Amino acid sequence: MEKLKALTRLEESLVKLPSVGRRSAERMAYALLSMDEEDLNEFSDALKNLKQSIHVCPICGFLTDGEQCEICSSSEREKDILMIVSYPKDVIAFENAETYHGLYHVLNGAISLGKGGGVDSLNINSLLERVSENHFNEVIIATNPTIEGEATALYVAKLLEDKVDKVTRLAYGLQMGGNLEYTDSLTLSKAIEGRRKL
Ligand code: ZN
Numbered sequence: 347m348e349k350l351k352a353l354t355r356l357e358e359s360l361v362k363l364p365s366v367g368r369r370s371a372e373r374m375a376y377a378l379l380s381m382d383e384e385d386l387n388e389f390s391d392a393l394k395n396l397k398q399s400i401h402v403c404p405i406c407g408f409l410t411d412g413e414q415c416e417i418c419s420s421s422e423r424e425k426d427i428l429m430i431v432s433y434p435k436d437v438i439a440f441e442n443a444e445t446y447h448g449l450y451h452v453l454n455g456a457i458s459l460g461k462g463g464g465v466d467s468l469n470i471n472s473l474l475e476r477v478s479e480n481h482f483n484e485v486i487i488a489t490n491p492t493i494e495g496e497a498t499a500l501y502v503a504k505l506l507e508d509k510v511d512k513v514t515r516l517a518y519g520l521q522m523g524g525n526l527e528y529t530d531s532l533t534l535s536k537a538i539e540g541r542r543k544l
Contacts, residue, residue, distance in 0.1 A: 407452035454462035456494040514541040
């Protein structure tokens with residue numbers, strides 16, 4: 347039997363989510379179909395609103411629905427230490443680990459060696475502006491322990507070489523090829539403690 351077009355359309359969107367296969371997408375689609383109209387409208391509004399209300403913080407590149415993100419606008423953060431990460435998800439991982447209380451800079455990507463670099467799409471200009479306008483005692487480079495992450499770390503370290511006194515890189519207990527996003531809080535905390543000077 348041929349599936350109803352509206353359900354197929356919805357399933358095509360659902361399978362794009364992480365850990366959602368065809369079977370789960372189908373179950374979700376039917377679950378949505380059986381929701382009452384009010385709940386479904388709320389769900390659809392939340393989706394439509396998502397990209398409109400959330401944007402990139404102009405200072406650090408993290409996500410915010412305000413003018414500046416929560417971290418940049420907080421008076422409780424240590425302002426003389428900066429951690430550079432590739433993705434907003436990495437900020438969330440470090441925040442959940444509750445060990446680091448400084449500021450962040452999100453590159454929103456990594457250098458991909460196979461695809462001709464990708465340096466231009468990184469949030470680098472605002473980083474250089476930031477380090478020239480503020481004094482940081484230390485900049486920690488916390489890109490993923492992958493080939494791309496390493497290439498990005500080396501590139502950024504070179505850029506910061508004569509602009510920042512102390513540039514460090516996270517220690518490894520971190521698994522090579524792994525993602526910070528999926529690394530547990532204890533390992534992340536250890537990696538921060540054991541960071542080494544570049
Ligand atoms: Zn920010």
